[in-house]
Amino acid sequence: MTETHATIPPGAPVFPPGRYGRRRQPGRRRPLLTVLLVVVSVAALTAVSVRLYRQYGDPAYDAQVITYTDITDNQVVVDFRVNLPEGGSAVCLLRARDNAGAEVAREEVPVTAAEGQRQVTVRHRLTTTARPFIGEVVRCRPPA
Template identity: 40%
Template sequence: MTEMQTTDGRVPETAHVTFPEGRYGRRRESKRRRPAVTAALTVGVVLAGLFAAWRLSEVYGQNEVSERLRGFDDSVPGQVTVEFEVYKPAGEGATCAVRSRDLAGAEIGYAEVDIPADDATHVVMSYPLAVEGVPNTGEVLRCWQTD
């Protein structure tokens, strides 16, 4: 047993280990800590993230117009009748994108349906959509407020 080890084989905490010069590369000096710079960068990143979230919610946030598909009827060849509800502000118009897809998922019909501006906030629409093929679905992709 050497004088640097304890009886159970551990090196005591007070022992200082020195490595042969140049054998394991250059020892790095400890860097000077700069807590003010770290704090400023952290605050800057958080503020930039909050600004980006606010801006994206302004651009892509909750729309005042919403839609709900009630059903579709594909019994007439060459057309799908799509029935849907639109909730919009009173006195404002809206436009809804309606489409139909075939069994493979290819889009076979698409239209943008205008909902007129009136005092109603809830409108039920039934739109006959012309299709090119055998339809499998009738969908309302989204609705948006028109100027």
């Protein structure tokens, strides 16, 4: 004679008691751990995003080197254009490097746009410690 249990759904296999060891209960859910992991992940991604935004700046403060000229043993003149918010201002970091790529000058230059103006062209002379090979704008950011 076969046994029919009221708690076993039809079609489910019936195992003889004690023959295959103890059956495991379904795992206990841990919603607190899941929520904690999600919160930590979101916080970490937010921190990375903020750091990258601060490092690479606001696209509204975009700078382009037009030319670098008057290269001597102790100077280079850098002409550059900065896109700013209308009537805004920025601080641009300029540097000069020698043939080996070593930095021979670094200076922050304030740039201010006139009312209604979005692009400013600036000419700045960098005094260097050795003969420069190139003058460049590293980045522009809003003034502190």
